[in-house]
Structure formats: C-alpha cells, structure tokens
Amino acid sequence: MDSLGIGALARRAGVRIDTIRYYERSGLLAPKSRLPSGYRRYGVIELARLRFIRRAQALGFSLQEIRELLALSKGRDVARVKRAAQVKLNDVEARIAALQCVREGLATLIAACPGHGDAADCPILQALGGDGPGAPQLPETPELRPQR
Amino acid sequence: MDSLGIGALARRAGVRIDTIRYYERSGLLAPKSRLPSGYRRYGVIELARLRFIRRAQALGFSLQEIRELLALSKGRDVARVKRAAQVKLNDVEARIAALQCVREGLATLIAACPGHGDAADCPILQALGGDGPGAPQLPETPELRPQR
DNA sequence: GTACACCATAGACTGTGGTCCAGGGTCAAG
DNA sequence: CTTGACCCTGGACCACAGTCTATGGTGTAC
Numbered sequence: 001m002d003s004l005g006i007g008a009l010a011r012r013a014g015v016r017i018d019t020i021r022y023y024e025r026s027g028l029l030a031p032k033s034r035l036p037s038g039y040r041r042y043g044v045i046e047l048a049r050l051r052f053i054r055r056a057q058a059l060g061f062s063l064q065e066i067r068e069l070l071a072l073s074k075g076r077d078v079a080r081v082k083r084a085a086q087v088k089l090n091d092v093e094a095r096i097a098a099l100q101c102v103r104e105g106l107a108t109l110i111a112a113c114p115g116h117g118d119a120a121d122c123p124i125l126q127a128l129g130g131d132g133p134g135a136p137q138l139p140e141t142p143e144l145r146p147q148r
Numbered sequence: 149m150d151s152l153g154i155g156a157l158a159r160r161a162g163v164r165i166d167t168i169r170y171y172e173r174s175g176l177l178a179p180k181s182r183l184p185s186g187y188r189r190y191g192v193i194e195l196a197r198l199r200f201i202r203r204a205q206a207l208g209f210s211l212q213e214i215r216e217l218l219a220l221s222k223g224r225d226v227a228r229v230k231r232a233a234q235v236k237l238n239d240v241e242a243r244i245a246a247l248q249c250v251r252e253g254l255a256t257l258i259a260a261c262p263g264h265g266d267a268a269d270c271p272i273l274q275a276l277g278g279d280g281p282g283a284p285q286l287p288e289t290p291e292l293r294p295q296r
Numbered sequence: 297g298t299a300c301a302c303c304a305t306a307g308a309c310t311g312t313g314g315t316c317c318a319g320g321g322t323c324a325a326g
Numbered sequence: 327c328t329t330g331a332c333c334c335t336g337g338a339c340c341a342c343a344g345t346c347t348a349t350g351g352t353g354t355a356c
Contacts, residue, residue, distance in 0.1 A: 058250070059250050059253060059254060060247075060250055078261065078262070078263060078264055079263050079264055081261070082258060082261045082263045085254055085257055085258050085261070086258055088254060089251065089254040089255060089258060092247055092250050092251045092254060093251060095208065095247055096244060096247045096248060096251065098206070098207050098208075099207060099208065099240055099243055099244045099247070100244060101207075102207050102240050103237065103240045103241060103244065106233060106236060106237045106240060107237060109233060110230060110233050110234055110237060113226065113229070113230045113233070114226070115226060115227050115230045
C-alpha cells in the first residue's frame with residue numbers, strides 16, 4: 001500500500017501536520033480515506049495536490065484563489081484556468097513595477113545623501129518628512145486592499 | 149489655524165478614523181497636540197506622514213517596516229540614516245527579485261498553455277497535479293513565512 | 297439651550313494562515 | 327503487555343491590519 005499517514009505526508013511535502021488538518025478544514029485537501037480508528041490516509045494524488053497548494057502559495061495565490069483554481073481543474077476548463085493565471089501575472093507585474101519605482105527613489109536619495117553633515121542636508125530625511133520634490137513617486141493610494 | 153481634527157485628517161488621507169487611532173496605538177502617528185477635551189489635533193506634517201504610511205503600505209511594506217523607516221527620520225546621525233536606507237534598498241531589491249521569479253514561473257505556464265483543449269495539455273494544471281517538467285521552477289519551500 | 301455632528305476610551309470582533317495544547321485513542325516493536 | 331511514536335478532536339492562541347460597538351463627553355449653530 002503506497003498510502004501515507006498524515007505525519008509521513010507532512011514530511012514529504014515539508015509542511016506541518018497542523019497545516020494539513022487546517023487545509024482539510026478549509027476544504028482544500030481531504031484524505032483519500034480513513035482507517036476505522038479515524039486515522040487519515042493519503043495517496044500520491046493528495047501529495048501532489050498538497051505540493052500544488054504550496055507552490056501556488058509561493059506564487060502569491062491566496063488559499064481562496066487556490067481553492068478556485070482547484071475547483072477549475074475539476075471542471076477541466078482550461079481557458080478559465082489560463083485567464084486566472086493571467087490575472088495573477090498582471091498583479092505580480094504591477095507589484096514589480098511599483099517596487100522598481102521605490103527602488104529608484106531610494107537609490108536616488110542614497111546617491112544624493114552626503115552621509116555626513118547636517119540632517120537638514122539629508123534628502124532621505126527630507127523625503128520622509130514631507131512630500132517635497134525628493135519624495136518617492138508612489139502611486140496615490142492604489143486600491144490594493146478592499147475597503148468594505 | 150491649519151490644524152485638523154481626526155475626522156478631517158481621515159478624509160484628507162482617505163483612511164478611516166479608526167485606522168488613524170490604530171496607527172497611533174501602533175506608534176506610527178501621534179497627533180500634533182490635544183485640546184483640553186482630549187480631541188486630537190493634526191498639522192500638515194502629520195498629514196504628510198499619514199500619506200507616506202499609506203504609500204509605503206501600498207508598496208508592500210508592513211507597518212513594522214514603516215515604523216523603522218520613519219524612525220530613521222528621527223535619528224540625528226546622517227550616516228546611520230544613509231546606512232539604514234541602504235539596507236532598505238537591498239530589501240526592496242530582494243523583493244523585486246523574488247517577484248520576478250514568480251513572474252517567470254507564471255509567464256512560462258501561461259505561454260505553454262494552449263488555452264483550450266484537454267486539461268491534460270494544460271501546463272498550469274500539470275504544475276498543479278505533479279512535479280513534472282512543466283512545474284514552475286520555484287525555490288523549494290521558500291522561507292516566506294517565519295517557521296518559529 | 298438644545299440638536300446634532302464630532303470625538304473620546306476600552307474592548308470585542310473580523311479574516312487570513314496557521315500553530316499549539318489538552319486529553320485522550322491507536323499501532324508496532326520488543 | 328508495555329513502551330513509545332503516532333494520531334484523533336476540539337478549542338485556544340498568535341500576528342497582522344484593521345473595524346466596530348458601547349457608552350459617554352464636546353463643539354457649535356440656530
């Protein structure tokens with residue numbers, strides 16, 4: 001029998017046992033079966049699914065989004081899966097662009113800072129203090145967080 | 149008097165009143181002064197600071213990181229400020245690199261997905277299902293989460 | 297002077313993604 | 327048959343970043 005207990009599954013996937021049970025509670029990963037004692041048993045499919053969950057998480061998907069992706073994979077709707085990935089890609093690219101903005105701002109400030117002398121001459125402190133010309137050009141309150 | 153009550157400040161910065169009080173509890177933003185009644189009063193400096201907090205947050209900085217960023221502006225030691233900014237810059241660059249990794253993984257999957265046909269042909273679903281050649285090249289269990 | 301918007305505090309609650317603990321039951325080896 | 331590792335459930339707890347509620351005080355305009 002190539003079936004695993006929860007501990008073996010956890011070791012193979014590199015997660016904690018509690019995390020697996022948490023995913024089960026969250027409707028992400030059910031055991032293949034249970035022993036009469038109630039012990040969970042998992043097969044290779046469950047291992048792959050668990051690894052997928054971790055990978056998708058590392059890609060920036062929330063558990064909710066992963067739930068949706070997994071649901072899509074049951075429906076075999078390839079087009080919708082692709083669209084979901086595309087949306088996430090756009091999201092990631094926007095974040096990269098914003099961070100590159102910050103990097104430029106910081107790099108400029110650091111380059112302009114003498115590293116000694118009066119605090120009034122430090123462009124970094126000026127940028128932090130107000131919204132003068134030295135302030136990093138950041139998007140105005142982008143709607144990244146839901147404001148219910 | 150160009151001083152604002154908490155409600156006016158909230159409206160000008162586009163945040164909720166509770167959020168401002170929460171930031172105060174968190175040591176991020178103190179009122180300029182208080183009326184004898186206890187009412188908070190804020191000036192343009194506080195408004196700028198609040199806007200800075202929101203901007204930094206939108207870029208993925210946690211409140212803890214923002215606290216550190218803002219703490220820099222209190223330091224009289226310009227050299228230390230510059231060094232701290234440098235550390236932050238490295239931090240931002242690491243974030244960018246990690247996100248670029250994610251972007252590559254997603255882009256590869258999307259490019260390889262026909263967007264139609266059988267689910268077996270979809271590399272996104274394959275990446276989900278197993279760890280075949282189509283799986284995104286992600287660092288194994290990247291330390292994104294503290295494992296205390 | 298009273299109506300009404302505004303503000304104060306303390307503390308409870310939300311959702312996300314887990315993590316830990318108590319108090320047991322089960323499985324396999326020796 | 328006992329020991330130790332493993333597993334079960336239910337519920338508490340954590341950090342984060344707010345959000346809401348209850349209860350009561352304040353500021354101002356009519």
